[in-house]
Amino acid sequence: MWTDGTFANPVIAGFHPDPSVCRVGADYYLACSSFEYFPGVPVFHSRDLVHWAQIGNALDRPGQLDLPASTPSSAGVYAPTLRHHDGRFWLIVTVCADGGGNLLVTATDPAGPWSDPIRLPGVPGIDPDLAWDDDGSAWCTYAGIAQVRLDPETGRTLGPPRRLWSGAPGAQAPEAPHLYRIGEHWYLLIAEGGTERGHAVSIARASAPDGPYQPCPANPILTHRGTNKPIQNTGHADLVEAADGSWWLVLLGVRPGGGTPGWHVLGRETFLAPVTWTDGWPVVGDLAPVMAAPPWPARPVPPPPARDDFDGDRLHPRWISVRSRPADAWSLTDRPGWLTLRARGTSPDAPDVTFVGRRQEHQACRVRTLVDPAAGRGGLAVRLDERHHYDVEVGDGEVRVVARIGSVRSTTATRPAPAGPVRLRVDVLGPAPGDWHPGKEPDLLRLGVEHADGTYDVLAELDGRYLSTEVAGGFTGRVVGMYAAAGTVAFDWFDYEPGNPVAAGS
Known part of the structure; x- marks a missing residue:
């Protein structure tokens, strides 16, 4: 909560991993993974990136999400990307279950109802992202890191997938890609190092959405591996520009407790960090448990009733x-x-x-x-x-x-x-x-x-x-x-x- 111009991390506490965020005017919307739980993909609203209220779930009907009893725990619904384009909200997500794969739903109101799923049989892997070029082409980028052009109205892929960039040489699990057009460059933000203590965020840029990509010389731009910071496993991030032109990063992290090796019990939570830009690259500010507040007035959301x-x-x-x-x-x-x-x-x-x-x-x-x-x-x-x-x-x-x-x-x-x-x-x-x-x-x-x-x-x-x-x-x-x-x-x-x-x- 706000206290003398500061806010406390995490901004969405408890099991709310893999955050994806977008802004529409003065409003921010955020979605998270839900794994084996129904309804799937919780959706939140905020006016200040700090106070969030859950307004719905994107997959809240059996016709959208039908996880059989054979679905293992920690399978199910993985890593959504939430975007707003051409008057609609778009949410692309992986469902790891019988007959699953990647799918896409849309809504005019992020509180719902969301559409029946459009299946994406030509998009393999997990952690799909969706971005649009200036000519209206939609690009789907997914863990690996690979990319394919997509018709989001039908789910049909337009051409073969191609590899883009896989992060640092030798780093495991390049995943969670998000693609942005910022100024004259396309930026590709990814997670790497696995979602445990080695988790990290890295970035590359190109002049076109399909590359070739040049990695940031300061990669990883965020990691807490090898530190004694109270927030660990930092990664799987998404960038958002505030209405005042400032930039922010939402990401997952954990708060381990007890002795060694440390145990986190609440799951991976959603944290917020400030971002500045130097030489055309994002620089992530300190991710302390209590941080300076964003530079716009607080608009608190009432806490849910006990x-x-x-x-x-x-x-x-x-x-x-x-x-x-x-x-x-x-x-x-x-x-x-x-x-x-x-x-x-x-x-x-x-x-x-x-x-x-x-x-x-x-x-x-x-x-x-x-x-x-x-x-x-x-x-x-x-x-x-x-x-x-x-x-x-x-x-x-x-x-x-x-x-x-x-x-x-x-x-x-x-x-x-x-x-x-x-x-x-x-x-x-x-x-x-x-x-x-x-x-x-x-x-x-x-x-x-x-x-x-x-x-x-x-x-x-x-x-x-x-x-x-x-x-x-x-x-x-x-x-x-x-x-x-x-x-x-x-x-x-x-x-x-x-x-x-x-x-x-x-």
Whole structure:
């Protein structure tokens, strides 16, 4: 938030990787990857590049996105590019699933609805970008780095693809290309080095969109590899010019915590950095956790409400489900004022679990829900994937905490359930300042039951490192939410409060 002329990074916290941004007048729009979650591709709006509000999801209908249960975690929807051209918004993206590939959708309003997908069978690979030449030709550039001319109205490619530039010699994974016409040059921005600690941003330029490209002598123009900076894995960036002529870079990064090697639990988040130009090349400014504010007036976006009472006729776009959300698996009308979930999979281990959650966005937070398990079994889950999650659930007259860590599934605690609806609670506790050792966990999770008088019966305290990318692998971050594992389970409300006065280890 704005504090005395500064803003805090990340500007979009939690699992929001691979940001792509465009400006239309005074308005900025941004889209991110969503991987195995539905709806896909969250879309945000801002007036200042700092305060962002989610306004929709580009792929929010089964006809646009139908991820089968066989889709692995961290597959699904990869790396969108969002652009505005000729009065329309264009979003090109990869879907890594059965029958997937690259596709393109359009909208006149970025909040939706977005069109049915145009398939792009002639565009291989991942991370597609879309840019238009002065004569109206559309160029699609993708990881590799290769490029092909494209008819975006039909999805037909116009000629064979050709290699452009693959970044630094020997650097792995040249990907995330974005192509821009800036002044007299075409600039090709890419990520390289892999999306782990070696991640970096490099750039080249040419006199034509199809090259040949000359690399910047100062490449990489951004990397935090080999440093002790609190933000790591910096890469997969996109440039945007502000209305006042200043330039900015949105990018992904992580905030590892604990001892060594450091564990990031929230996933890859969206950060903002200032850009200046020297000798026709962009120079990326400091990416500190707190930075000087952009030079235009702040127009704050109200934060989302901490509590959802499920009183509306639709779910807010922040709510996501695993792979799909069939109409017969959930309802806001079966029991008005409650979210009703009907079980498919028998636990969060199952790829088709009935789950409705939101991204964990804060390093410390408190999550609560009131659940009625009278006709089934379900509860709260903190999920990284099917093999890495912590659950507190109620059913069959019992409250239990279940930990799934790789091949091990353990019920760590059980208690008789209170009569009637039960308040389940998860506290995520950040590390205490100065309490560090080489094996220090990044955080702790306390799972239990909250009573009507506010007292908290903690059933288990679990190490947070096992719900991190460094342990589980993959590209996502924690999502916390409600699930049904048997029968029908109803949730009266869900409450997410950032921050916690109690530090881990206390």
